[in-house]
Amino acid sequence: MVRLITHNLLACHAKGCTTNNFPLKLQDVVVEVREAEFNADFLRGFLPRIEWTALVNAAKELGDTSLPLEMPEMVDDEFLKNLHHVLLEIHVDEGAMVCPNCGHKYPIMNGIPNMLLAEHEIG
Amino acid sequence: MTISSYIFVFAQVHEEFRIPELLSVSELYNISLTFPGGDSTYADVSTPFMIFGLECEEHAHILARRCILVKSIHELYATGKTYDEIHEQNKASKHLWEKYIQDTSFKFKVEAYNHSIPQRRQKEVVVAFSYMGWLGKIDMKNPEVTLYCFEEYRDKRGSSASLRHRHEGDGDFIQVYFGRLVAEGTARHLVKTFDVKKRSYYGNTSMEAEISLLMANQTLASPGKLIYDPFVGTGSMAHTTAHFGAFVYGSDIDGRQIRGKDNTPGIMRAASQYGVSERIIDLCTFDLTKNPWRCGNLFDAILTDPPYGVRAGAKRLGRKNESWRPTEKFLANRLEGEPYVPPTKPYELSALATDLVLYARYALKPGGRLVFFLPTVTEEYEELDLQTMLCEGMEVVANSLQNFGSWGRRLITIRKKTSQSFPPPTFDASARESLENAAASHTPAHKDFREKYFSGFKRDTPETSQPVS
Known part of the structure; x- marks a missing residue:
């Protein structure tokens, strides 16, 4: 778990941390690939929500370079298959996500990211 | 598009959830569900039997596959307060069942809600429908068509419940429904599948x-x-x-x-x-x-x-x-x-x-x-x-x-x-x-x-x- 789709949706939310708080940096990760159900409609519907550069870079960091640097205008089957793999099949099971701005470290244990904030980080 | 009437038999639990579930599943599958009287606000959920209009039989199958509270859905041939009314309506509905007369295997079931009908009278009820003249063989295991006759009784719980004979008040029903089974509710078994224990x-x-x-x-x-x-x-x-x-x-x-x-x-x-x-x-x-x-x-x-x-x-x-x-x-x-x-x-x-x-x-x-x-x-x-x-x-x-x-x-x-x-x-x-x-x-x-x-x-x-x- 912590699939890249999730990594693409989570930003640092500590008090006052509002710029450069996304994407979180992946650190000391243990990665596993697990097959997931392919659903073209879901992928097409989700495309507009994706921060593309963040996704491409995160995939690259974990060794997957199947995605084009720019989001293509024409969505074909080949592209959807690659997108499916990157978004849903690459799991970060251990490690941490670190805020590039404030440095808050969100640990990942047994696939569950701990996004709780400390007392001094909430408004 | 012609709308046909169907008898829905519901589980008598979570009554207030029944209509919302039906409407949600209908919306999900783009099914147009017609309420008697045209409006869901008058729907009576105190009884397990309700009649709805559907555009096609396939919609009944979809609802029975997905609605947790649906026990079965039947094509309506007749409903009334007396068997005279039932038979009169059923004869008028002949166009719905005449295609089964020649060589369709079938079985006939008589059931009651809030009551248990003695076997002798169950037989009488079945015999009274013999004018339908079905020629196909009777098959109790795998019939092509199952006809259901439901008698609905008032809730008799209370006062003399423990002293009452189990068949007491037989025939004193408030409504009878008669029709052909279209789909058994298959979503209800999920309640067991997802049992917390x-x-x-x-x-x-x-x-x-x-x-x-x-x-x-x-x-x-x-x-x-x-x-x-x-x-x-x-x-x-x-x-x-x-x-x-x-x-x-x-x-x-x-x-x-x-x-x-x-x-x-x-x-x-x-x-x-x-x-x-x-x-x-x-x-x-x-x-x-x-x-x-x-x-x-x-x-x-x-x-x-x-x-x-x-x-x-x-x-x-x-x-x-x-x-x-x-x-x-x-x-x-x-x-x-x-x-x-x-x-x-x-x-x-x-x-x-x-x-x-x-x-x-x-x-x-x-x-x-x-x-x-x-x-x-x-x-x-x-x-x-x-x-x-x-x-x-x-x-x-x-x-x-x-x-x-x-x-x-x-x-x-x-x-x-x-x-x-x-x-x-x-x-x-x-x-x-x-x-x-x-x-x-x-x-x-x-x-x-x-x-x-x-x-x-x-x-x-x-x-x-x-x-x-």
Whole structure:
């Protein structure tokens, strides 16, 4: 778990941390690939929500370079298959996500990211 | 398009959930469901038998496959208060059944609700239909057609129940329904599949299977949809929504609920048992009021059972005593290597409900649904209570009570009817107060629910607090 789709949706939310708080940096990760159900409609519907550069870079960091640097205008089957793999099949099971701005470290244990904030980080 | 009438036989449980479920599943599959009298508001759910119009038989099959409360659906040949009426109508419906006369194998069943018909009379009932002249062979095991005759009796529970002979009052029915079985409800067995006791991981706050399934149907869960439970706990509804094909996110302020004691998170262990683990996208530990979601307009539905303080109190990050701050010494005394657990404070229910609706307006896609349980004090509840939590762009589509006596919980379904974007809510009192809704000054019965529950729902009026002399 912590699939890249999730990594693409989570930003640092500590008090006052509002710029450069996304994407979180992946650190000391243990990665596993697990097959997931392919659903073209879901992928097409989700495309507009994706921060593309963040996704491409995160995939690259974990060794997957199947995605084009720019989001293509024409969505074909080949592209959807690659997108499916990157978004849903690459799991970060251990490690941490670190805020590039404030440095808050969100640990990942047994696939569950701990996004709780400390007392001094909430408004 | 011609509309045909069908007899629906429902399980006599969770009656208030019946129509909302039918309407939700109909909406999901684009089925046009016609109510007798044209309006759902007059539908009588005190009886298991109801008649609806459908455009085609395939729609009956779809509803019977998905609706948890449907036991069976039959093509209506006749209904009336006497057998004379039944036979007269049935003859007029000949165009519906004459195609089966020549060589269709069949069986005939006579059943009663609130009663047991002696076998002798069951036979008489069957014989009385012999004018239909069916020539096909009678097949009790695998008939091509099953004809059902249902007699509905008044509820005889009460006064002389234990002394009554089991066939007493035979023939004193209030209504008879006659038709051909189209589809048996196949979704009801899911109640057993998802039985909490047979689940590999559950907690003391796990939602019972039948309600979890009804909740999932209210979200219109289907393949390709993204559904979020912000108080996921042990994941009861995550499993049922994933079963219907949706992708699911869950979060909780208390990660222990998600994980359990094993290395593999408990929710995932149970998900494997149900074959849905790949549809649980991710489970995260965080507080909804301080959430890390980067954007809104994301989910097709938000489905949750917020903690309301009876078995588990609602908590949010912060301290009860807002002015107290940890001293240097306090922080220094924390044990090295011990995981940091931030302080939490209680989250009052009516505030939580209002925040949840505001958050749903931000996080749902247009047309998306928020489905959640709201506990209420039975005697104090008013329609207006729901208005206090609504905001512009959100409308209530269903509200079903599960009654526990002095209190109950309402399954509320709210739809985001606007396609306008709204900013994320701030989850503080000022945001709730600035809500310009019609019921802003009304105090809902679910406010301070926890306190009311533990004081036994006694109203502190002068009359009741005075000692009895």
